[in-house]
Amino acid sequence: MRTDSLGAFLKTRRDRVTPDDVGLRTYGTARRVPGLRREELAQLAGVSAGYYTRLEQDQAGTASAQVLDALARVLMLDADETAHLHNLARRPAALRMVRPRPERPDARVLTLLRSLGESVPAIVWGRRGDVLAWNRTGHALFAEHVDFGAPDEPSRRPTNARLFFLDPHTRDLYRNREELARAHVAYLRLASGRYPTDGRLAELIGELMMHSAEFASLWARVEVADCTTGPMNLRHPVLGDVDVDYQVWIQPDSPDHRLEIYTPQDVASADALNLLAAGTAGTAAPAAPAAGRPGTRPPSLPAGSPSA
Template structure:
């Protein structure tokens, strides 16, 4: 997880005096970015008050102060939301295991209403697959049992697959780009749910088992994950380019319905073939492959 102080320090290091409109007169500086007193001055707060914020004593931080810090630190809207989330965390948040996630009936109804020609999955707050249609399953994880999302203990974890599963890495030709997005979104989620023990366990596990995840996590990027492109080398239908977009359900804002559409006629043909093959094969004969790759919980 992440503290307010660590986030402020990291972002302060990224803003040079020149970027903030300050003159340094050629003096030697011991910090790569803004000093604490410079940031405090630019945000219109006292140095002592800002130091207390970096020390995590943010109970009295007003919306106006946080907005001023976001402006000086040149945060985008999502990063500013993350700043506010961190500032609202309790001083010593204890971890607790939340109840098992279940997709809202309206989300399930929407998923079921989609044509099988349109791959789709429902993701929980930690990136667990809560449900998918057959084409969504075949597109992203055909080596996993189709029924896996039905049991909380067996649900595939997209972050785990992305960093720990060779099949998923081989599937994505733009893995590096997508991996960065996954980590940035996971950090945004961690700011929203600082007491989620399962989320903390996931981040700790990936940090220990994947050097690439640990490196990206240390960079501290924060981003939402609503639209993007995946370039695939699918073992069944070959090369395909698809765009993903996320639909949010007001009744369960933590859950995301992710829908995939083809980027070109060849990819559209590939998705039609995949839909046809997945309909013919039913749930598929994938349990042995899933066991071999071993990324279920």
């Protein structure tokens, strides 16, 4: 997980920017680096080559926001990558991991979820991708093999990335799996920068690295993205092929809790979701968590894995 340091992130992004990208002439000289040289980046960002070298070696201490913004501009970082750069720069030199208390979904997010009824599939995700709540349609679309009441108890909550990378039941659910796998990993990378001392998040990433070669390979690419909208092409075991768009709604005062809804891309997918909603409409279920609901641990977790 050393790819999480400020210096490592800067190097990966420097390697991706060519002299042509920033208008530098090379006069046909041989180059030993795939992207910009350190001194070239430093000059374009208006800092000394020695200072930038220390930044890349994680030996320069805290960088100012102005310097970080200048580096982001030269490296052509997008908004998510720039935010990640600033998050990494703010990390203390010695991290002390803590285990946060189990998350409780914000009441206003749950109110919004209840207002949707079963008309569209919807899930409330926590900061680590834990399912904090879902409606019956969302549960039936993505994880009907998991106990519907599992989100009510923190120790049994299914986790988005665990389901995607480790659960054999969902291995063939996604027809655009490669695209979605990159999105999952990119979001966890962003989250790890936002919450560097979150021990539960670090455990999740470590577990995925150990048990999923696919995850480990993608993690090494150091991609960063918030992933708030995009296509999701499913091969549902009951409905067949269903194409939806996911959209994330975030309350400004509770950004950790993300309400994700899934809307159909075409008429056939709309009909399939209507059938799914009709099939769940007769099952009364509260959208808000209710403590003490019985059930079993989600089958996606390998033996010995942390459950939250």
